């Protein structure tokens with residue numbers, strides 16, 4: 001039996017700023033990773049949003065204690081109703097992909113608001129630089145399997161492999177702490193995989209508001225659909241995808257509509273970062289060849305510099 005106060009333990013006012021817990025690497029210094037794994041102080045309030053005098057921002061940050069793997073999102077898990085009326089959580093699955101995820105990121109940054117990204121391992125390994133950009137912008141990052149297969153149709157051992165490898169890959173690609181947050185592809189869990197995630201103290205996320213953005217809707221239709229569902233339910237965790245071109249195109253308008261209609265953004269963060277399993281860190285090492293060790297990357301311009309030609 002879990003007490004709700006043990007699960008959602010902290011809220012803090014926040015309008016803007018790169019303060020997400022276990023979203024951005026807290027230190028760029030090599031050798032500081034262990035220190036970075038400890039509790040992070042609550043975010044400080046920042047009211048400035050460069051270039052945007054009236055941003056959507058973030059109204060509240062919640063910290064989730066993932067002990068025993070709590071589930072969130074009323075489509076599947078109805079125990080923790082932590083959002084107040086008009087509160088919304090933005091979540092993006094799959095990716096990262098160039099142009100799409102990066103456009104979504106730009107729209108979120110322009111409004112100084114924060115989301116949670118559930119990254120797929122093979123794309124995280126392919127585009128670690130985008131995942132690091134997401135982390136550095138202060139968003140929260142969780143995992144969503146390696147190959148996006150339906151885990152409910154796999155043997156448990158294979159499903160466990162998909163879960164653990166994706167956690168290790170996403171963690172390695174980010175190069176710093178990531179959240180113990182997981183979302184099942186197609187939202188299809190099994191009793192066995194849920195029990196396993198609980199044993200690993202990893203929270204599971206479903207949704208309240210499914211954007212259905214995998215349909216080839218126009219950006220306008222997508223915004224209208226999400227706003228209609230929100231109008232009906234009044235609040236919720238919104239499920240979107242970081243790989244859909246129309247989702248990327250719709251994002252500036254969706255964020256404006258949310259603000260116009262009085263919705264407030266809540267950012268999810270984790271009380272403790274995810275603990276990867278060393279055996280899976282080893283298993284994924286060959287997929288991550290060429291990736292720098294955690295927190296040892298140098299800015300590209302300090303490594304490669306144009307000295308002739310170009311603009």
Ligand SMILES: [Zn+2]
Nearest residue numbers: 093094185186
């Ligand atoms: Zn997905």
